[in-house]
Amino acid sequence: MSPLQYIRASLALIVAPPLTIVVSVLALLDLTFFRKSPAKALVFPRMWARITCRIAGVRVRIAGLENIEPNQTYIFAANHVSQFDIFTLQGYFPHDFRWIAKKELFRIPIFGTAMRRTGFIAMDRTHGRAALKSLNKAAEQIAGGTSVIIFPEGTRSRDGRLHPFKTGAIMLAIKAGVPVVPVGINGTYEILPKGKLLADSGEVVIRVGTPIPTADFTSHDKQKLAGQLHDRVRELL
Numbered sequence: 001m002s003p004l005q006y007i008r009a010s011l012a013l014i015v016a017p018p019l020t021i022v023v024s025v026l027a028l029l030d031l032t033f034f035r036k037s038p039a040k041a042l043v044f045p046r047m048w049a050r051i052t053c054r055i056a057g058v059r060v061r062i063a064g065l066e067n068i069e070p071n072q073t074y075i076f077a078a079n080h081v082s083q084f085d086i087f088t089l090q091g092y093f094p095h096d097f098r099w100i101a102k103k104e105l106f107r108i109p110i111f112g113t114a115m116r117r118t119g120f121i122a123m124d125r126t127h128g129r130a131a132l133k134s135l136n137k138a139a140e141q142i143a144g145g146t147s148v149i150i151f152p153e154g155t156r157s158r159d160g161r162l163h164p165f166k167t168g169a170i171m172l173a174i175k176a177g178v179p180v181v182p183v184g185i186n187g188t189y190e191i192l193p194k195g196k197l198l199a200d201s202g203e204v205v206i207r208v209g210t211p212i213p214t215a216d217f218t219s220h221d222k223q224k225l226a227g228q229l230h231d232r233v234r235e236l237l
Contacts, residue, residue, distance in 0.1 A: 001200060005057060009198035012056040023048040024114035031117045038119040039096060045118070049091030057201030058084060058191055060092040064208035064236075068095065068181060073147050074211060075173045075180045079162050079233055080151035082188035088204045089149055089185070097147040100138060100172075119146060135168070139175035149183070152229065160189040162234050165226040174219060179211035182229055184236025207236040 001009070027044040035041070053060065068074060076097065078085065090099075099115075103122040106112040116122070121141055124134035142148055150172065152165035173180040187204040209232050217225050 001198065005201055006198065008055060008057050008201070012052055012199060013197065015055060016052060019048055019051060021110060024110045027114045027118060028110070038117065041118050042096070044114075045090055049087045049089075052087050053084075053091055056084075056191070056199040058088065058199070059203045060088045060206065061203060062092060062094070062206045062208065065094065067208050067210045070095065072211075073142065073145050073178045075142060075176060075178055076147070076149040076183050076208075077152050077165075077169070077173070077180055077229055077233065078149060078183035078185055079157070079237060080153050080155065081157045081160050081185070082192045082194070083156075084188040084192050084199065084204065085151070085156075085185050088188060088206060093149070093206065095147060097149050100148050100150055103134070121146070121148060135172060136175065139172055142172070142176035142178055147178075152226070156194040157189075158194050160193065162230065162237060165230050167222045167226055170222045170226045170229070171219060173214050174217045174222060174225065177215055179213050180225075180229060181211045182209035182232035182236060183207070184209070184233055186237060209233070209236050 023044045027041045030041050030044070031038065074095070076095070078089070098119045098121055100121045100123050101115065102125050106116055106122050121138045122134070123138060124131045150169050152169040153163045154166045154169070157163055184207040185204065186207065187202055190200065191202045191204070192199040212229060212232065214225065
């Protein structure tokens with residue numbers, strides 16, 4: 001890493017926490033007193049992500065948008081190798097979408113409230129009745145017209161390779177009954193792999209595949225859909 005990139009990466013790391021608070025406050029103010037629109041308030045997390053990418057020297061290019069309809073509800077399923085997957089998707093993916101995040105994040109003061117008010121979906125990752133209730137509620141929100149992005153691997157890949165998809169994420173797609181779109185994120189592993197603190201500069205290419213209809217799948221088909229989706233994402237990497 002060059003001295004200049006070391007400075008840029010360190011600055012991105014230092015700026016991230018206060019920038020997160022500022023953006024959360026702005027979103028809450030906008031939702032409470034001004035435009036009062038969750039969709040319009042997404043401009044603030046988009047700004048947060050783009051500023052972080054620009055400070056770190058990360059450029060983003062998106063290919064395959066002709067495969068999706070702008071006003072259609074989808075579940076976007078992407079590989080996950082880096083924290084910069086979130087920054088690049090949040091900052092540059094043009095489709096109106098929300099994140100599904102673990103419920104613990106919604107307990108963080110200001111940040112959690114902003115997430116909830118802008119329509120992000122909380123997910124209980126424990127097992128049992130609470131988790132099933134959380135899954136059903138998320139599926140209802142998606143079926144009602146909220147597109148989301150999920151990482152079916154469940155966590156970041158340590159070696160940069162695509163790992164098997166967990167069936168919990170696949171069940172969400174089946175229950176929601178909306179098309180699932182494979183997304184391949186290329187370049188973020190080289191920028192910031194898991195376990196590394198400072199980001200390198202570079203270009204990220206996000207490739208969007210063709211939607212897979214889920215209406216004909218049932219819970220018994222979850223392994224089949226997981227395998228089909230996994231293969232489609234791998235083709236985009």
